[in-house]
Amino acid sequence: MADATATVVTPAKRAKPAPRSRLRKFFEKKSTIAFFMALPLILLIFTLVIYPAFYAIYLTTLNKRMTATAWMKNCTYLPDWICTNIPFGNLQFLLTRETFWMVFWQSCLFAISAVIFKALIGFVVSHFVHNVPTKGQRKWRGMLLVPWVIPAAMSTLAWQWLFDPSYSAFNWILAQFDVERVSWTGVAHWARFSVILVNVWIGAPFFMIMYLAALKSVPDQLYEAAEIDGANWWQRIWYVTLPMMRNIIAITALFSTIVTFANFDIVRILTAGGPLDKTHLFATWSFRLGIEGGDIPLGATVSLFMVPILAVAAAFILRDVTRRGNEA
């Protein structure tokens, strides 16, 4: 209301030519103050997020020493104007390398399987917590969220020690049952399993908390009505819980897809991409190439491959967010 009167007053004052007071008026205007209050945020986002994102695109066009443009080599299979005008040297180099495609599939496998298992475990555990009397829920919730609270780098160290090649505590247990020792991080498929397991361990509690919050928002009357109608537990989940939780399930999974797809800490610490690059993800491989290998443009090209998947997930999230924003 206060702003309405302010806007009414301004045009009347503007008629008089008084430059100093007009300047003051400008600085006293609500939208100006608001802009200055948001200015640090705008500067931060532009200089440290948006600019680097576009800078990454520019970097992909350079050669390793960043002194010249990286043109494509021997590209007789493409039209001339592409070869001579579009600097896709790094892209061409990547797409023709087996390791790149391996990393590509590993990233997809890692993200998809980890998100599915996190969502499943989170869903199941949230139901168990929800079943328990409200008094005890706090205690269980508190315990179950610990993996999410411990910094990922620290807990991955614990997993690395649990998976140790010679002193693995899991292998000791297996040995008690005369099961052959497992090379948790030494063989490609076990290493992939271990990396996914650690990610599920860290991320499942987050799903649990989100789903628990969603479960609590489902009115009890709906379950009572379903129970009176004779619905069994499966029908209650399928016809009551899932439709009511659909939004949260979707948005949590999308969030997690973004974070999981861009994951760095776990693979970096647990396997460092090994054995033979069999567990590298886009993030860890671009670190290996860009920082450790000193080829920043190539590393940036690798990391940009995350953009399409992230953009799709972000678009879905944004659609959901704005839709709910309009409802509110």
Added chain:
Amino acid sequence: MTSVTVDKAGPTRARPKYGSMKRDRAWALRWSYFFLAIFAFFFLIPPIYMFITSLKTSAEISAAKNPWWVFNPTLSNYVELLTSPAYIGFFKNSAIVSVSVVIITMLIAIPAAFALSRMRFWGSATLATGVFLTYLIPETLLFLPLFKMFAVFHEYTGIQLLNRWWVLLVVYPTLTVPFCTWIMIGYFASIPKELDEAAIIDGASWLQTLTRVFVPVALPGIIAATIFAFTVSWAQFLYPIAFTTSIDQLVLPVGIITTLIKGDVFNWGQIMTGALLGAAPPLIIYAFLMDYYIAGLTAGATKG
């Protein structure tokens, strides 16, 4: 759906059994406890094992005994780490960086959230969405261009950012500010408009409205955002490992990994102790402020 129920009910349930629903629930409760115990055990194995290992000597760790039990508990790992200047240095760097980032984040996020949720200016709605999108951009996409940008920045201005701990003060806000702004917008939006109208009518300036009315009312949200900012900057691993290398510039996660692992020699007792102590600050905050922690966690998606 009804036909299914009739089938299920069958002849045995023709006579209404009073209390069967109650008995079903009792069994569901017992199963819930059983499975919760299993999941809690699975979720707590690594921290428990960290603690077990931290109490062992190197000799016991390499002995072929039951690794899940401590035969000769010792605090030597803790004593050694807490008297090591390098480890204390990592801890100090982490603490300084995290606390400063929290302050910087709040100074940027709170006024911005206030402006975006209450004052509206040209493009403010777009900016609010943009803030949310920024939160979705992972750091793994930005670390290489930022690395090069800081190198170029050094060439032009002579100010070295790489391999200095305070480069983290520059980059961490990109991780914390968007989310904190976003949840603060949510909290501010839930405050009734009458409150700030009354303040404005009483002659308060916009800044006074923010500090005297909004900040106190939205305090739970601010605490949640503070906890989020602190835990994120405490746990961040990629930026410090990419931007800092000298031992005196490292923060805790990177410090443990680069100095306690010497070549192929793993001193696991100390590594686990270091990791456990490094995990302690977030765990302590979580233990005392669990409700705020969870509020911040769920706000991201539910407020949106």
